[in-house]
Amino acid sequence: MKKIFLILLLFVSAVFAQSKIVISNISKLKDAVNTASPGDTIQIKNGKYDTGGSVRITNSGTTDKPIVIAAESVGEVELTGDSYFDFRQCANIVLEGIKFTSTDYTVIKLQACNNIRITRNIFKLKETSSLKWILIGGVWNDPTAMSSYNRIDHNLFEGKTQPGNFITIDGSPEPTYKSSQHDRIDHNHFKNNNPRAVNEKESIRIGWSELSMSSGYTTVEYNLFEDCNGDPEIISVKSCDDTVRYNTFRRCQGTLSLRHGNRSVVNNNYFFGDGVEGTGGIRIYGDDHKIYNNYFEGLKGTKWDAPITLTNGDYDGGSSYSKHFRINRATIVYNTLIYNDHAFEIGYTNNGNYSKPPRDVVIANNLVVADKNKIVDVITQPINMKWSGNIFYTENSAEMGADFTEAMVLNTDPAIIKNNDLWFLSETSAAINKSAGDYTFVDKDIHNQTRNAVYDVGADEYSTDVVYNLPLTEQEVGPFARTVTTVENNIKSIPKSIILSQNYPNPFNPISNINYKINDFGHVKLSVYDVLGKEVLVLVDEVKSPGYYNIIFSGVNLTSGVYFYRLISGKNIFTRKMILLK
Template identity: 45%
Template sequence: MPCPRSRARAPMTRTRRALLVALLAVAATSQPVTSWAVGGPPGARWPADRTVHVANSTRLRDALADARAGDRIVLADGRYTIGGMTGRTGTAARPITVVAAHRGRAVVDDGQLEVANSAHVTVEGLTWTNRSTLLITGSNHVRLTRNHFRLTEDAQVNWVLVQGADSHHNRIDHNLFEDKHQLGNFITVEGSETQQSRHDLIDHNHFRDIGPRAVNEMEAIRVGRSTISRSSGFTVVEANLFEDCDGDPEIVSVKSNDNTVRYNTFRASQGTLSHRHGNRGSLHGNFFLGEGKEGTGGIRLYGEDHRVYNNHFEGLTGSGHDAALQVDGGDVDVSGPLNGHWRVYRATVVNNTFVDNTSNIEVGANYTFPPVGSTIADNVVTGARGKLFNEVKAVNTTYAGNIAWPTGTATAGITAVRVVDPLLRPAGPVHRIGPRSPAIDAGTGRFAFVTDDVDGQPRTGVADVGADEWSTAAVVRGPLRAGDVGPNAR
């Protein structure tokens, strides 16, 4: 059988030689060359994700400036001066991540981080002791998670500020903010000159030790500002713990439309959750625990169409602006300066529980214009002093289905209320209804948006009066403690 004919090797052309040189040069690089692009067009390829280890400030600066989708910039233990990141864009599947090799042991003690005009950037596990505001400017899907903020303060400074046009969907979660004693806020959410940053989430953070009490500009969180208060933020502030937050009369100050504050716990903190400007706020499922501290308050309202439900207020010592619940009067009605106290219209206050507060539900205690058209229904209020329902001035307030139990020198304060012992019993740091409580199945059944209770248990049949539903279902939420939030929480 004849042997196959051998094929002569084609001479290497100049083009082939150049291609071979280029391929050898790529193969000699220290990083992977390609990986398949997920979701891209057929045959699409892009550089593989990189892990960039940094151990000094110069290398960190270079890594931030050159960051690209999929990068994981890992900081060794040590101290760093940080710089900015501009125009860096990751994706949901391939974010840019700046992370401490060991949580809390990479310390930023100088410089300023500004994440500007960027997307899908995560900053995780760093300790911040520098003097400058961390800025998120005109960016989206930026996440600050499991950091420890304890800035060095020489003068007024905001610690984290979200700002700029087209800012949206940023998240600040599982961080510890502590020891703030100069003016400025822990977290401030603003935006452009006309529009607040939208759809931001602030959750599972621990805020503690801010004070002493200031007249203004020392909130734990401010959402919006008066000049953009007619815009809608759709911000959610949830599952945070506030302890000894005594800086501003407003622990959390909301100053725009369509925001939600839910499932938070306020412990021994002077001041209130204040819906200072804006409309259509939803404030629900929060615990306010005074723990014997002077000046502790609950919720204060201005503006239109707010819903306040499923909140638990216990042991609060404030009154007036710092009452457990203040549906306040206003000094601005249908027109006027944006920084005024805008008149309350159509507030809905339902299924809340008030236990042993100095002042419980106050209506129209301050300013000229009384609230109009509020509904106060299906609440449980118990206490030993003052009027449990204290309507100072109001127009067309509807009371229905409420239970009052005045003891000591207290009075119910209004006649349109059922006076009966709700048979509350202690359960940890709060009081809840027992199996024989007259609050069970006694609600008006008028509020379809009340689908569960303060513990996350479902409302069944006719809702019980107050924040708590008598139920054998699993408890989903409760008053938060330090182990439930912050960098090391699950």
């Protein structure tokens, strides 16, 4: 018994060596952010504050011991007036739980930072002129200072009225012209970006024209976009090798646009028009993009804003980066389009200004059901477009819009059924096992179900298994989301071992983060125990793929004290301790 008490005493002493600094005035906050040590938590007492300008941060934590700047309660610390944070060449800092209502300031600037996390904040700025709300980039006079591996997650962005973006990802200036890399934007709620501007009011902009040939490796995933109508491009991607996946778009007038750059991937997203005019899907330019496993329903956009928009370009490669580059070698496969006003629009010329039609595009194994207009509207004939394995079904006044062989497009009723406001394949569907070609990168469907030896046509693979990746609701995103598990974005790097990291902040009240890594596919269980060994919470209990995971854990229903959290993966068991202080 004495030995157990001594272990607990040593643990508590070690934890408290990491300071908790309680702040109730701005001058102390400005001092604390740059004097804090790795592992420290700076807690801002609930209330309304005006920082009177920049809170400049040049300090850094470490990978295992980030510095945490957090509100006493999520959303109960309000920064108003001239308040903003300026992170300068920092690393491993978490900013959590603050409500920003500032006026005409970019409230978070990350200048050549890495591993900064902006989480569970509320952004409702009172802007009166053009403004970027969050900006990630380099240093304006140092082309060698780079930004990377930052994360913006579980925030609410609401009520944009002026030009500028909710989130802007830039990069280093000339002559480097390199985009910030490996940033992740996930589990945020973006809503009410109105009214419409002609340009420069995208909800998210990734890169810009001069950076567009550099690789960003940005991942935008698990976000909910509602009524984001401020720009013809809901998201504008202007760099290479980016990924946009697992997002839900509702009533957003415009498109997710791969505006510049090459080799990006758009997969497993939901687009719902809800009958609103101008609602669109995906528009692309450039080379070698992959568009697959997306679901489009009830969209009413056309020309620039059709569900799948392949306009002509006005440029065929070179250094005039503001041009619209011709589409080359895009792969558009396994998408489902249901009852939209239009489906595929190909070769729009912008009143004769764009003369370079799409070239070497593959359109295969897509499922379309339409009750009006042309499914395929060809304004300019594409060059060497390859169609195969598609199923298009016309009802009422809908037309095919082009001549196809049955190998290219089969016009038959796919026998889909509606369940929980989504259309699925029925067990008698003509789409089952009817795909053509070899697209092994689409090994799962939009619901994360494994595809069979011969894949089904469309985003849904017929299955009676549990359905995952349903359209997002506000319960799964934003600062008050229920506990979620999320996979880190660098899926190309499989961990070499299983690791359960120390939670942070620690001590905590009531929110903390638990990170773990697994190196093999298998069942994972992560539970919380009290000091008597009683299991009080189960955070994870399911099969997981190899990867990096993060849990946002709430102890709101637990009493203050010492707790243990245990990870079981296969035959491996790891246990760590944490302290809840209320």
